[in-house]
Amino acid sequence: MEKDFRYVWHPFTQMQDYQEQEPLIVERGEGVMLYDVDGRAYYDSVASIWTNTLGHAHPALTEAIVKQAQLVAHSTLLGHANVPSILLAEQIVDIAPQGLSHVFFCDSGAEAVEIALKMAYQYWQLKGRPEKKRFVKFVEAYHGDTIGAVSVGAIDRFHETYRDMLFETFKVPYPYCYRCPLSLSPRTCAHACMDELKTLLAEKADAIAGVILEPVQGSSGIIPMPDGYLREIEALCKEHGVLLIVDEVATGFGRTGEMFASDHDGVRPDLMTIGKGLTGGYLPVAAALATDEIYEAFLGTYDSNKTFYHGHTFTGNQLGCAVALENLRLFKEERVIEHVQDVATFVAERLEKFWDLPAVGDIRQKGLFVGIELVRDRETREPFAFEERIGWHVGNRCREYGMIMRPLGSVCLFIPPLIVTKEQAGAMLDILYRSIEEETSARVGGTLR
Numbered sequence: 001m002e003k004d005f006r007y008v009w010h011p012f013t014q015m016q017d018y019q020e021q022e023p024l025i026v027e028r029g030e031g032v033m034l035y036d037v038d039g040r041a042y043y044d045s046v047a048s049i050w051t052n053t054l055g056h057a058h059p060a061l062t063e064a065i066v067k068q069a070q071l072v073a074h075s076t077l078l079g080h081a082n083v084p085s086i087l088l089a090e091q092i093v094d095i096a097p098q099g100l101s102h103v104f105f106c107d108s109g110a111e112a113v114e115i116a117l118k119m120a121y122q123y124w125q126l127k128g129r130p131e132k133k134r135f136v137k138f139v140e141a142y143h144g145d146t147i148g149a150v151s152v153g154a155i156d157r158f159h160e161t162y163r164d165m166l167f168e169t170f171k172v173p174y175p176y177c178y179r180c181p182l183s184l185s186p187r188t189c190a191h192a193c194m195d196e197l198k199t200l201l202a203e204k205a206d207a208i209a210g211v212i213l214e215p216v217q218g219s220s221g222i223i224p225m226p227d228g229y230l231r232e233i234e235a236l237c238k239e240h241g242v243l244l245i246v247d248e249v250a251t252g253f254g255r256t257g258e259m260f261a262s263d264h265d266g267v268r269p270d271l272m273t274i275g276k277g278l279t280g281g282y283l284p285v286a287a288a289l290a291t292d293e294i295y296e297a298f299l300g301t302y303d304s305n306k307t308f309y310h311g312h313t314f315t316g317n318q319l320g321c322a323v324a325l326e327n328l329r330l331f332k333e334e335r336v337i338e339h340v341q342d343v344a345t346f347v348a349e350r351l352e353k354f355w356d357l358p359a360v361g362d363i364r365q366k367g368l369f370v371g372i373e374l375v376r377d378r379e380t381r382e383p384f385a386f387e388e389r390i391g392w393h394v395g396n397r398c399r400e401y402g403m404i405m406r407p408l409g410s411v412c413l414f415i416p417p418l419i420v421t422k423e424q425a426g427a428m429l430d431i432l433y434r435s436i437e438e439e440t441s442a443r444v445g446g447t448l449r
């Protein structure tokens with residue numbers, strides 16, 4: 001603990017505040033459980049920031065890494081190839097939405113977003129349309145923390161500080177009624193969000209390279225797009241000749257009950273980013289996927305200057321690709337997607353009970369991607385103040401009851417490893433229910449405890 005405080009700077013963490021509490025130092029994991037250095041057990045109810053698919057310390061995944069390490073741990077993909085990255089690219093293309101047939105590997109979701117943005121930007125130059133260089137983003141979007149990804153992000157608390165470092169974008173509302181970005185009633189808002197995008201594309205498509213979006217917004221609090229909207233956005237992009245970039249870093253690999261969230265609507269993006277669950281949450285591998293149309297625009301002679309000059313040192317790392325391959329093999333063998341759908345139905349029933357808690361303002365679920373938004377007043381939707389740290393208090397309470405739950409502001413999350421059983425999911429939701437109840441009962445209705 002002393003050395004953690006002294007040497008480690010934690011991500012998305014106010015370090016002064018962090019040091020006022022005993023840190024939870026994880027030593028090992030097994031299935032949906034994590035154990036700290038004192039041997040205490042915790043349910044991993046957020047799948048180690050939404051990455052874990054088949055559980056911790058899965059023998060087959062561990063073996064895949066060990067076997068590969070005995071051959072070679074890493075060799076470069078810059079102008080050379082390696083076996084696991086080839087086999088993995090083939091597998092990814094096989095399961096990806098139709099039309100995405102080329103895989104550009106990297107190490108994190110943010111990098112995958114940078115790659116997709118640069119590909120889209122350069123694509124239009126190669127097509128003789130260099131004026132198409134702006135991107136359309138959505139209110140409350142999150143695409144990672146590198147500067148390009150922050151430029152297409154729109155969560156003010158994370159992103160405002162860096163405003164002068166960012167490139168210009170167009171911003172449109174994300175269609176979700178509960179938090180209507182246009183402050184309309186649910187009834188009138190249904191198509192108003194779409195109209196903003198429609199108008200923008202009709203007027204400015206000549207200046208726009210692409211539209212980037214999360215099919216379910218993750219970091220802004222698990223906000224699913226209503227059915228059919230993604231398809232409508234796809235049609236608008238096609239109509240106006242702009243590229244559709246779907247960021248599936250959080251939603252990919254079964255999280256929402258289909259292999260990719262795009263599959264719910266049968267959407268075929270021009271570019272797609274993947275990460276988080278790709279390796280089962282074991283090693284940092286991510287990728288940007290592109291269509292033939294985009295890939296082929298970059299083909300030319302050595303001196304044609306059409307090369308995509310981009311790469312990361314550990315691109316295509318063998319250990320990461322080997323464990324991703326095993327993860328995807330087990331997805332098929334153990335019918336993980338069907339399991340997610342089955343458990344998600346059970347979870348939906350159990351979530352109904354949460355409406356008994358007066359502080360629950362909204363419950364949002366897509367598969368095993370669940371957000372429970374806490375409010376001070378359900379009728380008026382008056383939020384808890386930032387300083388009240390309501391989600392953080394609930395998370396602390398969960399920890400006392402043996403569960404790790406990292407919230408997003410006042411949104412509590414339930415994003416377990418995909419292999420969670422109904423029994424385990426029920427136990428986790430019980431802890432969450434009790435923790436919300438205890439932390440909010442004295443706070444709702446205007447009085448602070």
Ligand SMILES: *Cc1c(COP(=O)(O)O)cnc(C)c1O
Nearest residue numbers: 108109110142143144218249250
């Ligand atoms: C997590 C996330 C990212 C960033 O991925 P990192 O691996 O943390 O860089 C990008 N997009 C979405 C939608 C995410 O949820």
